[in-house]
Amino acid sequence: MDYTAKLDEAIQRLHDEGRYRTFIDIERKRGQFPHATWTRPDGTEQPVTVWCGNDYLGMGQHPAVLDAMKEAVDATGAGSGGTRNISGTTVYHKRLEAELADLHGKEGALVFSSAYIANDATLSTLPTLFPGLIIYSDELNHASMIEGIRRNGGAKRIFRHNDLDHLRELLAADDPEAPKLIAFESVYSMDGDFGPIKELCDIAEEFNALTYLDEVHAVGMYGPRGGGVAERDGLMGRVDIINGTLGKAFGVFGGYIAASAKMCDAVRSYAPGFIFTTSIPPAVAAGAAASIAFLKGEGGVKLREAHQTQAKILKTRLKGLGLPITDNGSHIVPLIVGDPKHTKLMSDMMLEHYGIYVQPVNFPTVPRGTERLRFTPSPVHGPNEMDHLIKALDALWSHCALNRAEMAG
Ligand SMILES: *Cc1c(COP(=O)(O)O)cnc(C)c1O
DSSP: OOHHHHHHHHHHHHHHTTOOOOOOEEEEOTTSTTEEEEEOTTSOEEEEEESSOSOTTOGGGOHHHHHHHHHHHHHHOSSOOSBTTTBOOOHHHHHHHHHHHHHHTOSEEEEESOHHHHHHHHHHHHHHHSTTOEEEEETTOOHHHHHHHHHTOSEEEEEOTTOHHHHHHHHHHSOTTSOEEEEEESEETTTTEEOOHHHHHHHHHHTTOEEEEEOTTTTTTSSTTSOOHHHHTTOGGGOSEEEEESSSTTOSOOEEEEEOHHHHHHHHHHOHHHHSSBOOOHHHHHHHHHHHHHHHSHHHHHHHHHHHHHHHHHHHHHHHTTOOBOOOSSSOEEEEOOSHHHHHHHHHHHHHHHOEEOOEEOTTTSOTTOOEEEEOOOTTOOHHHHHHHHHHHHHHHHHTTOOOOOOOO
16 A cells, blocks of 8 residues: 555645645734734745634733733643543633633533534534434534534434524424434624524424534624623523634634533533543633633623624625625625635735735635635724725726626615
């Protein structure tokens, strides 16, 4: 067996399908977000503005977060020194979980290495807790949920995206006595559209199913205290398990679930992805807790308002140029270019000529023909950055001779 040749083949396949991913090396400048330095493959550097980050509110440079992290490092050192089970549960982890339980109005919370791991570990463990469990999963659910559901060996049904009738049909076809769980998201990150949380909870109630909600693209950003869309809509109490990240709007790192004390106890006890891994560094836990606490308060309300305003301004200005954005009312602004070649070309030219970093999103992350640039405006993007972006897009759209919508008036 020629192992090297096999690796070449695997990589070549991606090149042939136009799916080979190139990572852009950047270093963000604390205190100057969204500005960063890009290091080209040849080692030369260029200043860039990041327009595709998930640090949605700029909390990654917030003094409250940085101070908490520095204090924890000074007090307790670098790593946790163990798994949660063996010497790795610290006062920082307990404090963070209490902060999260409070955020979501739940009895408990469990912190994992990431929201990916939280989804994967929880969903793959649930059939052990509920033998015969059937999971109903929205077709556009994140890879981490798909992976957890796939690995658990239990029964699964995929319902068409946000299609309540289809879900109902699938539920009605199964044994009424079987344990069931409906898994979905609040904000879907590629189109920026919302899941119908209330209606899904109604259906879950009707069929006596549990609900599992990924709020990764909403925690910190929606709701009076940043508890997510379920908080905004007064629905947190109806969702059995809420999943979130500490790495996006909270600006740090890690993931979690929030649920009843019993659910947390059972998942904690059975999920290998929770038990057999080193717990997150205390400084990371401290930073995340400080971020959550800050965003619960008045400062968070202001940031959330500024965030939504920025998204509205960007969408309005892009629409004004006749550029085909998808506006589903969230903070995510997808600009549909429509083919992989132009999407990549636009992204490359934005970076090289304008110092604007926006990653191209191609198949299979999105359907063919909907290849896009996905912008994530935030309160740290000022009017100058916005003007520069608009000018660049206007010029490049013409340069690539891409279609514009009819302009109003
Ligand atoms: C990013 C993402 C995750 C994973 O979160 P991490 O903390 O980065 O692992 C889970 N679900 C969705 C919908 C995401 O977009």
